[in-house]
Amino acid sequence: MAAKVLLKNDHIEGIRYYDTYRKHGGYEAAEKALKMAQADIVEEVKKSGLRGRGGAGFPTGMKWSFLAKPDGVPRHLVCNADESEPGTFKDRYLMEFHPHILIEGLLISSFALGSNATYIYIRGEYAWIVNILEEAIDEAKKAGWLGKNIQGTGFDCEIYVHRGAGAYICGEETALIESLEGKRGNPRMKPPFPAIQGLWMRPTVVNNVETLAAVVPIINMGGEEYAKIGVGRSTGSKLLSVCGNVNKPGVYEIDMTISVEEFIYSDEYCGGIPNGKRLKACIPGGSSVPIVPANLLFKTAKGETRYMNYESLSDGGFATGTMMGSGGFIVLDEDQCIVRHTMTLARFYNHESCGQCSPCREGTGWMYKILKNIEGGKGKMSDIGLLWDIQRRIEGNTICPLGDAAAWPVAAAIRHFRDEFEWHVNNPEESQRRNYGLAHYADPIHVPASA
Amino acid sequence: MSEPTPKFKVTVDNISIEVAPGTTILNAARMIGGDVTPPAMCYYSKLPESGGKCRTCLVEVSKGSEKDPRPMPKLVPSCRTTVMDGMEVKNITSEKVIDARKGIVEMLLINHPLDCPVCDQAGECDLQNLSYEHGTEKTRYEFPRRTFEKEDIGPHIQLHMTRCILCYRCVYTADQLTQKREHGVLERGDHSEISTLLHKSLDNEFIGNVIDVCPVGALTDKTFRFKNRVWFTKPVDAHCSCTKCSGKARLWMRGEEVYRVTARKNEWGEVEDWICNECRFEKKSAKDWVVECPSKIKRSSVIAQGHYENTVKTPVLIDKVIGKQPKLLMNIHDVSDVNRPEIELSKIEGPAHSNDFNTGK
Numbered sequence: 001m002a003a004k005v006l007l008k009n010d011h012i013e014g015i016r017y018y019d020t021y022r023k024h025g026g027y028e029a030a031e032k033a034l035k036m037a038q039a040d041i042v043e044e045v046k047k048s049g050l051r052g053r054g055g056a057g058f059p060t061g062m063k064w065s066f067l068a069k070p071d072g073v074p075r076h077l078v079c080n081a082d083e084s085e086p087g088t089f090k091d092r093y094l095m096e097f098h099p100h101i102l103i104e105g106l107l108i109s110s111f112a113l114g115s116n117a118t119y120i121y122i123r124g125e126y127a128w129i130v131n132i133l134e135e136a137i138d139e140a141k142k143a144g145w146l147g148k149n150i151q152g153t154g155f156d157c158e159i160y161v162h163r164g165a166g167a168y169i170c171g172e173e174t175a176l177i178e179s180l181e182g183k184r185g186n187p188r189m190k191p192p193f194p195a196i197q198g199l200w201m202r203p204t205v206v207n208n209v210e211t212l213a214a215v216v217p218i219i220n221m222g223g224e225e226y227a228k229i230g231v232g233r234s235t236g237s238k239l240l241s242v243c244g245n246v247n248k249p250g251v252y253e254i255d256m257t258i259s260v261e262e263f264i265y266s267d268e269y270c271g272g273i274p275n276g277k278r279l280k281a282c283i284p285g286g287s288s289v290p291i292v293p294a295n296l297l298f299k300t301a302k303g304e305t306r307y308m309n310y311e312s313l314s315d316g317g318f319a320t321g322t323m324m325g326s327g328g329f330i331v332l333d334e335d336q337c338i339v340r341h342t343m344t345l346a347r348f349y350n351h352e353s354c355g356q357c358s359p360c361r362e363g364t365g366w367m368y369k370i371l372k373n374i375e376g377g378k379g380k381m382s383d384i385g386l387l388w389d390i391q392r393r394i395e396g397n398t399i400c401p402l403g404d405a406a407a408w409p410v411a412a413a414i415r416h417f418r419d420e421f422e423w424h425v426n427n428p429e430e431s432q433r434r435n436y437g438l439a440h441y442a443d444p445i446h447v448p449a450s451a
Numbered sequence: 452m453s454e455p456t457p458k459f460k461v462t463v464d465n466i467s468i469e470v471a472p473g474t475t476i477l478n479a480a481r482m483i484g485g486d487v488t489p490p491a492m493c494y495y496s497k498l499p500e501s502g503g504k505c506r507t508c509l510v511e512v513s514k515g516s517e518k519d520p521r522p523m524p525k526l527v528p529s530c531r532t533t534v535m536d537g538m539e540v541k542n543i544t545s546e547k548v549i550d551a552r553k554g555i556v557e558m559l560l561i562n563h564p565l566d567c568p569v570c571d572q573a574g575e576c577d578l579q580n581l582s583y584e585h586g587t588e589k590t591r592y593e594f595p596r597r598t599f600e601k602e603d604i605g606p607h608i609q610l611h612m613t614r615c616i617l618c619y620r621c622v623y624t625a626d627q628l629t630q631k632r633e634h635g636v637l638e639r640g641d642h643s644e645i646s647t648l649l650h651k652s653l654d655n656e657f658i659g660n661v662i663d664v665c666p667v668g669a670l671t672d673k674t675f676r677f678k679n680r681v682w683f684t685k686p687v688d689a690h691c692s693c694t695k696c697s698g699k700a701r702l703w704m705r706g707e708e709v710y711r712v713t714a715r716k717n718e719w720g721e722v723e724d725w726i727c728n729e730c731r732f733e734k735k736s737a738k739d740w741v742v743e744c745p746s747k748i749k750r751s752s753v754i755a756q757g758h759y760e761n762t763v764k765t766p767v768l769i770d771k772v773i774g775k776q777p778k779l780l781m782n783i784h785d786v787s788d789v790n791r792p793e794i795e796l797s798k799i800e801g802p803a804h805s806n807d808f809n810t811g812k
Contacts, residue, residue, distance in 0.1 A: 167639070184636065189503040189531050355617060355636070355643035357504045362558035365641040369594045386591055393554030396525045397506055 005217045005229065005237040006094065006101065006210070007253045016132070018139035021100040027145060029219035033108040034153045036219075041112035045215060047223030049235035054080060054171075054208030055286060055326040056401075057310050066195040067113055068203040076204045077115035078180065079106060079212055081122040081129075082164050082171040085286035086348060087328030090239035091209035093251040095122075095129050098213070099136035103159065105212040107145055108219055110157045113205055118159045121176050124166040133161050168352035172400045173206040174198075175354065186356045187400035208326075210239055230256040234309035238327055245333035247271035256309035260284070261298045263308050264331065277333040280438050281417075284313055285325020287345050288405035290412030291338070292322045294442035301445070318412065334438035338420050339431075342413040343371035349406035360403040363394040367410055374421060377428030384421050388414055417441070459536040463487050463510075464544045464772045476529035476540055477508055481719060485768040489542050490552075490581050492559070492666050493618035494530035496721055501623050502530035505616065506555050507581060511548050514539035526551055544772060549585075556585045561592040562641065563667070564613045572668030574681040574753045577720060578616060599644055604634075605652030607659060607673050607732050612644050615669035621645060621661035628655045645669070656695060659731040663714050663722050674732050675703075675711040682753045684710050686746035691739055695727040701746050702737075709735050718749065718763065 004010070014020040021027075033041055046061030067075060079102070083091040095102060102120075110118045122130060137159050140146045148156050162180055164170045170179045174188035177199050198204025214236055218226045227235045234256040243249045246264065248271040254263065264270045264279065273279055279294045298306055301320035306312050310324045332341065346368040355361040367390050373379045391407035391414075398404070414421060420436045458469040463480045464487040470479045478496070480488045489510055494502030502508075508530045512523040517537030526548060529540070542548055560582055567573040599612035617636070622645065625634035634653060637646045647653060653661075662670045684703040691698045703711040712731050714722040734740065748755045750762040770776050791808050799807050 169639070189528070350640060353640040355638070355640045356619075357506050358555055358559050358616065359506055361617065361641050361643070362561055366558070366561060366592065366594075389554075393551060393558070397509060397551050397555070399503060 004253060005226075005255075006098070006213055006239060007251075010097070016097055016099060016136075018100060018136070018143060021098075022143070025220075026100055027104055027143075029216045030104050030107050030145060031151070033111060033219050034151055034155070038112050038114065041108065041219065044218055044223035045112075048214075048218040048226040049223075049233060050211065050214055050218060050226070051234070051310065052208055053210035053214070053238065053327070055085065055288070057324060060207065060211055063195070063207070064109075064113060064205060066193070067205055068196045069114070070203070073202055074116060075114050076199045076202055077106065077110050077113050077118045078173075078176065078199060078204055078206045079118070079120040079209060080171060080173065080176060080206050081120050081126070081209045082176060083126075083209070083326075084123050084168040084171050084352075085288060085326050085328055086345070087243055087283065087330040088241055088286045088326045089243075090241040090251050090327055092126060092129065093241070094209055094213055094239065095126070096132060099132050100140070101213045101216050102133075102209055103136050103140050103145070105215040106159055107140075107150070107157060108215050109205075109207070109212055110159075111150075111155055115205075116156050116158065118157060119180060119199075120159060120161045121170070121180055122161060122163055123171075124164045127163070130161050130163055137161070167354075168348075169354045169400075169402060172402065175400065176206060177204065186354050187402075189399060210327075231307070231309055232311055234311060234324075238308075238324075240308075240327040240329050242270050242329045242331070244329075244331035245273050245277065245336070246331050247274050254308055256307070258308055259298070260306045260308055260313075263329075270329075270331065273331065273333050277335060278438055278442055279331065280334045280336055280441055281332045281338065283322070283328070283330040283332075283409075284308075285323045286328035287330070287348065288401075288408055289323040289325040290318055290321075290408050291332075291341075291416065292320075292412070293416045294438075295445050296320050296416070299444075318408070319415070322412070335435055337375075337435045338413055338417040339371065339375050339424050342410055343368065343375045345409045346371050346406070349402065353402060353406070357399045357403070359394045360398045360406065363390050363403075364406045366390055367406070371410075374424050375431075377424070377432050379421075379425045379428070381422070381425050383425070384414060384418065457536075459534050459538070461534040461536075461538045461540065463540045464542050464768075465774060466768060466771045470534060472533075472536075474534050476510060476512075476527075476532050476534055476538075479534050480510075480529065480540070480542065483768070485766040487542050487768060487772065489529050490577075490585065491530055491719075492577055492581065492616060493620060495620050495623070495664060496719075498620060498623040498627065498664070501618075501620055503528045505559070505618055507552060507559075507585075509548060509551050509555070511541040511545040512538060513541050513545075552585050553587065556582050557587060557590070557592075559616050560586065560590060562597040562613075563616065564596060566614070570611075570614065570668040571671045571676060571681075572614075572665075576668060577666035597641060602646060603652070604647050605654060605658070607728060608653065608662060609671045609673050609676060610645065611669050611671070612646075614667050615645055616667055617643060617645070618666055620664040620666070621670055624661050624664050625653070625655070625658065628657050628660075634661075656727050656729075657725055659728045660714065660722065660725045662731075663716070666720075672711060672713075672731070674735070679703075679705060679710050682756055686748060686754065687742050688715060688744055688746050689740040689742045691730065691734060691741065693727060693730055696730060697724040697726070698730065699724050700726050700730055700740070702740060702742070704737070707737050709737055709740070715746070718747075 009015045009024050042064050050060045051057040167185050169175045170185040172187045175185040179185035194204040229236050237253050237255050241251050252269050265272045281291050281293050282297050283291045300306050300315045313324050314321045350364040350368040353360045353364045370383050391410045394403045395407040423436050424431045460469050461479050466483050489508040491508045492505035509526040510529045514520045516535030604610045634647050636643050662672050684705050687702050689702045701713050701715045702709050714726045747763050750764050755762045
């Protein structure tokens with residue numbers, strides 16, 4: 001079943017503009033929310049079970065309730081639109097074609113959290129979207145949804161769009177805050193968490209674009225009703241950006257009850273793999289999450305069907321599972337080389353490490369150089385063990401999650417595709433001419449019968 | 452009488468101590484001293500905001516506090532984590548910590564040039580000490596090491612960016628000294644570098660202190676460059692009347708000649724009082740100074756080799772850490788009388804001399 005929650009008006013021409021958006025039910029949630037008590041809005045979001053859509057999946061309502069509220073200190077809401085994870089482009093779609101749902105979500109959330117100055121920190125490369133957002137903000141302001149004394153409630157709110165300068169690390173919330181303050185985008189040491197001391201040392205909530213947009217349907221239909229979409233603790237709808245070897249790459253909205261197999265092969269979504277090729281591997285949640293081979297993608301290690309939701313995707317932990325992450329769904333067919341692919345990711349993390357703490361600064365570059373050697377046919381068998389050792393010593397030992405994000409793809413590639421790395425080492429010349437191919441990566445795995 | 456402030460009890464490697472709330476794990480461990488103190492390459496108690504970057508001081512918190520005994524899921528930087536009442540910390544007793552620290556030392560060294568034979572910092576280098584204690588004897592890194600273009604940052608200070616481990620200490624020092632930012636980090640990742648704004652030279656009156664805070668040989672004193680090895684010079688504490696700074700400094704002498712002037716450092720290698728550029732770079736004659744006494748130098752330091760007075764022994768705590776007396780594998784006196792068993796070696800002051808063994812024979 002296709003859930004249409006955030007993108008339900010996707011087919012309407014001109015939904016980008018205020019008048020059309022308003023005509024199709026836009027700002028009704030804001031009308032409703034401005035009459036509610038602030039604590040009730042937070043309560044609705046809690047009831048909805050909404051989880052952060054930026055990648056970590058932390059419950060949004062809980063994050064909001066952590067916000068410190070000392071007297072006389074302004075609070076801030078910051079929208080994290082620094083969508084830089086390779087393979088993730090869902091927020092871009094939302095902001096480009098539905099800017100008003102974000103503005104409305106921001107208004108409701110700012111009201112609930114008491115933020116009079118709200119910021120959208122947008123990645124520098126999304127230069128044209130800044131104009132779209134600012135146009136939408138102007139329209140909303142003219143219609144009395146932003147500025148002073150909004151709709152006669154006495155609540156003031158301004159939204160500012162701030163462009164980043166093209167650094168992946170500025171998507172980490174404390175680095176984003178530093179950057180927003182005009183400093184070098186180095187992540188801060190935590191604690192204190194942003195909810196206590198964030199932007200300009202004031203209590204701050206940082207949320208992803210999709211999370212804040214989802215506040216609109218939550219208020220419209222009520223938290224409990226929203227929680228009925230989806231399954232278990234994966235409530236609501238989720239935007240996925242699909243790329244790689246599929247017939248129909250793009251942004252899709254799902255309700256988290258469909259299986260991974262259906263998502264890849266049904267015509268409604270990805271439409272299968274082009275040219276009759278077979279599936280080799282998939283990264284379901286953006287480049288940082290572990291890659292899984294085809295035989296662990298459709299079925300868990302226990303032999304159960306894997307669904308597109310937080311729990312099912314992470315079933316089996318990192319040993320046999322992966323993560324929902326940010327929803328950057330990357331599909332690799334049998335012609336893709338895992339070694340080359342891992343090298344590309346390692347190069348990315350090496351380039352994007354802020355250089356503040358030693359394991360990430362030195363380790364990411366080291367991993368990239370070793371992977372480059374293996375890929376170029378100059379690898380040694382001991383390099384594979386060394387890679388494993390480096391990633392193990394980066395993971396968990398860094399200030400921010402970039403260290404983990406750099407370590408996980410390498411770890412998962414070696415865990416599941418060690419044969420392919422070994423083949424590269426043992427066949428240095430052949431590996432320059434052809435790919436390892438599918439090998440046994442789609443073969444069904446033996447599931448021990450349960451007692 | 453005011454109410455006594457509540458104290459938190461914290462246990463590091465089975466040794467308990469009571470500290471004031473707000474103390475970091477590292478500082479609590481420093482109060483115990485000895486082997487249970489984690490090494491710190493970037494933390495500097497006199498520089499607010501420093502720390503948390505080098506990750507050498509990572510420790511395992513096996514019990515969060517009395518109220519919430521859950522262990523912390525990850526290793527935590529002890530320099531930036533404050534203690535809770537009843538916290539239990541594992542440093543040298545945790546295999547995870549030893550392994551992580553080994554990894555971090557290895558990573559700090561992969562791009563370090565290891566040009567110790569020609570480096571002025573050798574002998575008083577924190578990275579040298581760290582790798583001696585926690586590193587491995589071989590490197591697994593097989594690629595060319597990172598290099599940088601040379602940059603001149605002024606008449607007094609030599610910048611060797613290749614040796615830098617990006618601890619940010621000098622950045623915080625410069626931030627404290629000046630209102631305008633002219634010294635900071637450019638670029639990012641493994642090509643980030645310490646630099647000055649538009650290649651301006653640093654001319655603050657106290658900027659020489661960045662040399663003292665640098666844990667490696669990335670910032671060295673141009674007036675001392677290649678003049679001598681630090682272990683051939685003898686450190687003495689001296690003072691002068693200076694209108695700009697406290698005038699309390701440490702002279703590094705050979706005979707009557709003052710080779711180098713630095714600030715005085717405490718047992719953790721941290722500067723006690725900042726000194727001005729004039730004291731550091733210009734007062735290079737013994738008559739500029741009133742010498743007080745030989746400086747206290749750790750006995751384990753290579754500098755102590757040429758300097759037998761005032762060496763400081765670090766406390767040996769192994770019996771407390773393992774909860775029993777360590778078992779002696781062999782007592783040399785049981786198998787050999789070469790050393791004269793009745794002469795207690797540890798009671799000999801200064802270097803052992805044949806005279807010490809010839810007495811009464």
